[in-house]
Amino acid sequence: MRSRILRVLRPGEQADAESEQQVRTDGGTSADRPQRGAADSDARADGGVTATADQPSRARRWLDSEFVKSLPFWLPATLLVGLFVYGAIGWNFVISLTDWTGLRQPTYDSFDFEMYEVFFRNVGKGGLLSGPHTQEYWALRNTFVLLVVFTVAALVVGLLLAILVDRDIRYENTFRTIYLLPMSLSFVVTAIFWAWMYNPDTGMINETLRLVGLGSLTQQWISDPQFKLFAVMFALVWQFSGYAMVVYLAGLRAIPTDQYEAAKVDGASLVKMYWRVIIPQLRASTTSAAVVLMVFALKAFDFLFVLFGTRPGPSADILAMMMYRESFGITNWAYGSAIAMVLFVLALGVIAPYLYVQFKRGEL
């Protein structure tokens, strides 16, 4: 299958087909390269034309090409995506260069990078180490913390789940289904569940802690600035570790069983076997799961919005929330758009290398 994908992706394919077509019109037969079905049918279509005219017209050949014939399938939807994704991002960039605020219409007359200057100046205001810090600093910092801590935690938990589920257990499907279930729920729903879980008086977390004699560990989980972000990340790991499990399970299943057998024969302990033999082979799964988890983290807006409204406070503010607050809360449209571009560049920094490698390997 791999070779077939590469064949489709390989540049020069069309050139091959075209040159072959030239040969064909001179009377070649399709028997010499039977696997090139596309070129064959093209040649046939052209054959009718060349019977009367010596050279098929370029336009006619173009109209008969697979490219043109496939246009109705992919072009309309691609244009729609192009407009809504790339057109919108471009527009957003243009807005970020203006000074648009308030309820009036935007004017596109003077463009500068003022909003970005303001943003980065505010990030560094008060010194990066000392403080007092601005909301820009906190939003950026928390976004990074969320990206890194949440992603790593979800990967670790997901890997653990995958290894447990992969141990030839009974009712495997049931276990898998339960671990993945939170992912089918809306952020709005899970945020409401967790607000109740974290309730300091009668919430499940504190109740359980008291029940097992750890009453001294009870906290005001989502109102104490010290624990806010941690509490959010814990709930997000609950919701998305099932995703990492699914990805890792696919990776584990792809490892030949004789490697497990070999490790067993060598007398390696279970932990050692996984650490030395199995986990190093899961690098591809880790990369793709990490990329998607980071994107989820960037989208955690809905969850925070339901828990805290648009003002989660410095300890749990993230760029996505700040962008929404600046634009739709206090109508600083240009500034909000600039923050959105910072967020976009962050996302691009995560996905561009990933997509590039996938593309190079022909695995897209």
Add this chain to the structure above:
Amino acid sequence: MADTTDSRLGLNRIGLYAALALLVAFYLSPLESAIMTAFKTQTGFFETSPFVPPTPSTFTFDAWGQAFDRLEQGLVNSLLFTIPATVLSATLGSLVAYGLTNTKWRGQAFVLVLLVAGIFIPYQSVLVPLSRFWSIVDVASLFAWFEPVADRSGLVALAVTHTAYGIPITTLLFRAHYQSLDDSMLEAARLDGASIAKIYARIILPLSIPMFAVALIYQFTNIWNDLLFALVLVQNPANDVVTMSLTSLQGSMVGQYNLQMAGAFITALPTLLVYIFFGEQFAEGVAGGGA
């Protein structure tokens, strides 16, 4: 296996199942505490532990009835825009994947990379332009001659927007499927002179049905669960979708946890049902969406 005694093996297995069961408890505990609370009276959930079932004296259905009244309109609105957006994005994704996978021309990979990158775009980076776009393209006045649509302009905007943002992921799902199809079958059809459209309709489409299930289920869940686009695109409160209604229910019913939990379950019910009946397809969509 030879060096492990049966008893140690048995102990290992017990430990394994204990760990699995503990994890089940962890993953289900928010749902358990929520469902218990939803069936309790106010004094019930304040005075008993959240994981204890209600007693006859603290048991009530009231919360469910009240929450449903608050969410009814939102549920209808959500269905009205989610279903068309789901069907459209799956159908278009299938067409795009076919056009970019089973035909042969240069530059497919480039178009594909552009599309796939769309999966990972943070929605924030398009929010302001989207709200501008839908205030310029004013659905309400465009469809002034047809009230059922004009009255639901926010839902139309949501359906179109979610369709656009769903196409990248559905394309990727269908593409993985189409790549695995037997090429010789398509070659044979081409040699017989079948047109590209005919090959799609006669061969690809019938073989796509399992993938349509995956794409439809995955998209339905994603679109139903979204809040952000709705917050920005829905102006008229009559068009509030269910995630918005639930958010405002939570905001106005502070401390009434039984009502909040019942509301959360009612909101989640369609996606929960889909997940319970089509969990395999959802998992496939989840796995395909990342890879």
